[in-house]
Amino acid sequence: MTKVIIRRHVCIIKRARQRDLLLMDADSDCESPGTPNRTIQILRGLRGKRLLRALLHEGIHAVDWNISERKVDLLAQNLARLLLATGWHQ
Numbered sequence: 001m002t003k004v005i006i007r008r009h010v011c012i013i014k015r016a017r018q019r020d021l022l023l024m025d026a027d028s029d030c031e032s033p034g035t036p037n038r039t040i041q042i043l044r045g046l047r048g049k050r051l052l053r054a055l056l057h058e059g060i061h062a063v064d065w066n067i068s069e070r071k072v073d074l075l076a077q078n079l080a081r082l083l084l085a086t087g088w089h090q
């Protein structure tokens with residue numbers, strides 16, 4: 001479990017089993033703003049590009065809950081591509 005301050009709020013990042021995620025086919029999820037101990041869950045076992053995309057995706061939700069799902073996904077995809085192309089690695 002990791003705690004991160006995002007927009008002056010504590011966000012808990014933790015690894016989760018598939019059955020504990022809100023959407024069964026998702027790699028991750030982020031609780032809505034105002035949730036006490038707001039948590040971002042990342043599927044256990046994710047590595048590399050998939051982990052990076054999941055973290056970016058949920059991080060974008062945490063920063064701005066009002067961005068559409070489609071745009072969040074597009075931003076996460078492109079930011080992941082940028083980071084990987086410039087040498088990011090786990």
Ligand SMILES: [Zn+2]
Pocket residue numbers: 057061069072
């Ligand atoms: Zn999302």
